[in-house]
Amino acid sequence: MLKRFVLPVAAVAMTGFLVPQAVAEEPAAASQCExxxxxxxxxxxxxxxxxxxxxxxxxxxxxxxxxxxxxxxxxxxxxxxxxxxxxxxxxxxxxxxxxxxxxxxxxxxxxxxxxxxxxxxxxxxxxxxxxxxxxxxxxxxxxxxxxxxxxxxxxxxxxxxxxxxxxxxxxxxxxxxxxxxxxxxxxxxxxxxxxxxxxxxxxxxxxxxxxxxxxxxxxxxxxxxxxxxxxxxxxxxxxxxxxxxxxxxxxxxxxxxxxxxxxxxxxxxxxxxTGVESASSAPTSSTSGFNLSKLWSTILSHSGLGLDCVETCCEVGDDVVDGFDADGESNGCLINSCG
Incomplete structure (x- = not known):
């Protein structure tokens, strides 16, 4: 009776050796990916x-x-x-x-x-x-x-x-x-x-x-x-x-x-x-007829500033950075007017 089991057991033993070899090949295949x-x-x-x-x-x-x-x-x-x-x-x-x-x-x-x-x-x-x-x-x-x-x-x-x-x-x-x-x-x-x-x-x-x-x-x-x-x-x-x-x-x-x-x-x-999206086409981005100097004159008139701010803000000891003092408040001048 024992002889009947010799071959199957051997086959199972051989299978045990073969399976790890088959699994071991998979990482090698994956490593070929760049x-x-x-x-x-x-x-x-x-x-x-x-x-x-x-x-x-x-x-x-x-x-x-x-x-x-x-x-x-x-x-x-x-x-x-x-x-x-x-x-x-x-x-x-x-x-x-x-x-x-x-x-x-x-x-x-x-x-x-x-x-x-x-x-x-x-x-x-x-x-x-x-x-x-x-x-x-x-x-x-x-x-x-x-x-x-x-x-x-x-x-x-x-x-x-x-x-x-x-x-x-x-x-x-x-x-x-x-x-x-x-x-x-x-x-x-x-x-x-x-x-x-x-x-x-x-x-x-x-x-x-x-x-x-x-x-x-x-x-x-x-x-x-x-x-x-x-x-x-x-x-x-x-x-x-x-x-x-x-x-x-x-x-x-x-x-x-x-x-x-x-x-x-x-x-x-x-x-x-409202921030709502629209499917309509946007117009051209070109603009014309815009007068920047006129814009700044308007800004000055609306803010109550005068053109003499260039002189007053540049007095000795005035801390000026881009027209603002150290606290970020306006010193009454246009941006960078005092350099």
């Missing part, structure tokens, strides 16, 4: 422009405020140098191009958010949505989706709610900040980018009495030279590794999502300041 780094999560930190924030809050100038909505938070004192808006990166609409362990190109988009600026008793109104950063080699560009309004032949301080119509709306995604940096810092699990000394770069068609594109939301104040420093921008990314095939699928999805984001920005509607 692994690449992709974005898992991250944050973008940017205060936009300190002097602009101070201008909005200044009681003798804009006497305004701003409101945030969506996936965004504020860090620091609103008029301070170290203040910034923090928004989470959206991996679905972001992408890194990595060659030889170096990020050579990137587009970093963020999740849905909005900052609505108001001032001059409601006459001034603009929206900034979903800030984003693009890089190529060491060049960094900071951008936003925006909504602004322009009425031909009408000063900004005279705008009313009735002026905020589709015909007067200027809306799209655009760049206004640029800087050259040392580039990205990259390791196995993270990537960081610091854009210091960023400068405002006006749209090519913004000149003389014409304001074009994103320059509308800043009233054409910045010409790239005068008072055109922007706040530092910082991006922190957490990375993960996936098979190259999966990474290619993610890149295809990214391109599709960016196109949808562009369409959304072009169709953004803020009818009656």
């Amino acid at each position: 692994m690449v780094q992709v974005i898992e999560s991250g944050t973008l930190k940017w205060g936009v422009n300190q002097s602009y924030r101070q201008y909005i809050f200044n009681k003798k100038l804009a006497n305004g405020n701003w409101k945030i909505a969506g996936d965004i938070k504020e860090v620091g004192e609103k008029r301070g140098k170290d203040f910034y808006f923090e928004v989470p990166v959206d991996p679905k609409v972001s992408n890194l191009e990595i060659k030889d362990n170096k990020i050579v190109e990137a587009e970093i988009n963020t999740k849905d958010s909005s900052i609505v600026f108001e001032g001059h008793h409601g006459s001034f109104y603009s929206q900034l949505h979903n800030p984003y950063v693009t890089t190529k080699d060491n060049a960094v560009k900071a951008s936003v989706s925006y909504v602004g309004y322009y009425v031909l032949g009408k000063n900004m301080t005279e705008y009313k709610d009735a002026d905020r119509t589709e015909a007067n709306k200027r809306s799209r995604r655009d760049t206004f900040g640029e800087v050259t940096t040392a580039g990205w810092t990259l390791n196995e699990t993270a990537a960081t980018l610091s854009g210091s000394n960023m400068r405002y770069v006006p749209q090519p068609k913004t000149k003389d009495n014409v304001i074009d594109g994103v320059d509308v939301i800043f009233m054409g104040q910045y010409d790239g030279d005068y008072n055109s420093n922007l706040d530092d921008v910082k991006v922190d990314l957490q990375l993960k590794k996936v098979c190259k095939d999966e990474a290619e699928k993610l890149k295809a999805e990214y391109k599709k999502n960016v196109e949808l984001a562009n369409q959304k920005a072009a169709q953004r509607q803020s009818a009656g300041r």
